[in-house]
Amino acid sequence: MSEIECWSPLQVWLYSVFSRDRRRREKVVEILAPGPGDHLLDIGCGLGQVLDAALRRGARASGIDPSPAMVRQARRRVPDAHVELGSAEDVPFPDRAFSHVAALDTFHHWADRGAGLREAVRVLAPGGRLLIVEKQLASGTGHGLTQSDAQVLAARLSELGLERLEIGEISVGRHRLLAVSGLKPTPE
Secondary structure, eight states: OOTTTTOOHHHHHHHHHHTOOHHHHHHHHHHHOOOTTOEEEEETOTTSHHHHHHHHTTOEEEEEESOHHHHHHHHHHOTTSEEEEOBTTBOOSOTTOEEEEEEESOGGGOSSHHHHHHHHHHHEEEEEEEEEEEEBOSSSOSSSBOHHHHHHHHHHHHHTTOEEEEEEEEEETTEEEEEEEEEOOOOO
16 A cells, blocks of 8 residues: 555645645646546546536546545545546546546656556547646656656657657746646547
8 A cells, every 4th residue: 555545634634735726737627628528537636626627617527546535535525526546557447438637746656657657548538638747857856757757758658659749848836847748649
């Protein structure tokens, strides 16, 4: 069991206090731009802020989190979203179920990043967009991505069949983030 899977109620409360900056979550949803008819999956949904933002745009929203405490809180806070206990490496949804897949500040927690990326691509529908956003790091220390890490991640997504890969820097308040995204091709 990972440290995230066994978060105490106090840790969940502290997370909720220190993660109140909704601008980052709103920015992710703004970039993905889900709307009516779309279905967004948030990998590592935490308290459900990305899910809430997607629902407000008219999309359906689902999330997974490895922490039972976070799943309970997300279900309570965002009752119109579908939230399941799960990990990036074993997403409990069928193939091609989502038009948008997002991972905000969670990629660095994935135990097996290769397996997590394969799962994200598996559940992404043709024409759908995958977006991974992490804190931008100047060097390889800490939770987040360096430019070099982002290049490696984009190359891996290309190997998994995604196209129109983009790496972008995002500024949200005082936060500098790196975003890596790609589209799943549609059959011809």
